Amino acid sequence: MDAMMSASREFFRQPSEEKKKCSNLVEGKPFEIEGYGNDKTVTQDQILDWQDRLHLTLEPEDERNFGKWPSYPESFRDVLHEYASRTKGIRDLILRSIANLLELDEDYFVNQLSNKATGFARFNYYPPCPRPDLVLGLKSHSDGGLLTILLVDEDVGGLQVQRDGKWYNVPTKPYTLVINLGDCMEIMNNGIFRSPIHRVVTNAEKERLSLAVSYRVDGEIVLEPASGLVDDKRPSRYKKLKTKDFVVGLIEHFLQGKRFIETLKI
Ligand SMILES: O=C(O)CCC(=O)C(=O)O
Numbered sequence: 001m002d003a004m005m006s007a008s009r010e011f012f013r014q015p016s017e018e019k020k021k022c023s024n025l026v027e028g029k030p031f032e033i034e035g036y037g038n039d040k041t042v043t044q045d046q047i048l049d050w051q052d053r054l055h056l057t058l059e060p061e062d063e064r065n066f067g068k069w070p071s072y073p074e075s076f077r078d079v080l081h082e083y084a085s086r087t088k089g090i091r092d093l094i095l096r097s098i099a100n101l102l103e104l105d106e107d108y109f110v111n112q113l114s115n116k117a118t119g120f121a122r123f124n125y126y127p128p129c130p131r132p133d134l135v136l137g138l139k140s141h142s143d144g145g146l147l148t149i150l151l152v153d154e155d156v157g158g159l160q161v162q163r164d165g166k167w168y169n170v171p172t173k174p175y176t177l178v179i180n181l182g183d184c185m186e187i188m189n190n191g192i193f194r195s196p197i198h199r200v201v202t203n204a205e206k207e208r209l210s211l212a213v214s215y216r217v218d219g220e221i222v223l224e225p226a227s228g229l230v231d232d233k234r235p236s237r238y239k240k241l242k243t244k245d246f247v248v249g250l251i252e253h254f255l256q257g258k259r260f261i262e263t264l265k266i
């Protein structure tokens, strides 16, 4: 965890020209998510976030785009490779625990992950912000996938979670990962465990860093509640759709500060 955080910090502290070697914007090419930069701007009045992010595909491994993986610091690639193999183990452990809690077959969620299931890393870097009262580091959202394994800055807080309309600070604690369930998980468990709405506030004096590793099922899989969690008393609460169509809606809504899952509720 320390090695991953310090390699990320070294990457983000470089001058902008160096970071742009991993840019997600390549002249003459359409916007790509993968790489260093900002999220896409789709409307004139879109509210932007006070952050830089580096978005890298981790899974499937053969789809890693090393052209966008930082070569500075030198350790970055090896550290991320190692970190990603550890988070995959944590993913499976948590998916099995959730299945047990729901009294499903222990491997129910793990079995939904084919070798085409996706995993990506989103490194978030929040520079100090002179007007924290005016701008968020990351707008209010819920994560889209099955689950997110979040490594947060151990000194600087900023992550907040919403409950009953109120925002609560998530405390920072060294060597502690925050696990967020995502919208795909909420759908697959028929709304028993929900994906939390969260956001990041900015800090006037200190920079902040986080790394979110999110996992999703394969795009061809139809997202729907596990049959063991649907009956006459608790019918399916979400419209069915393919994961790849879900992802398109998810991104469009996220950029505008909205939640796609709300439109799928029956
Ligand atoms: O920076 C954080 O603590 C949260 C980041 C986050 O919510 C995300 O990347 O989805």
Ligand SMILES: [Fe+2]
Pocket (backbone or CB within 6 Å): 141, 142, 143, 198, 212
């Ligand atoms: Fe998030």
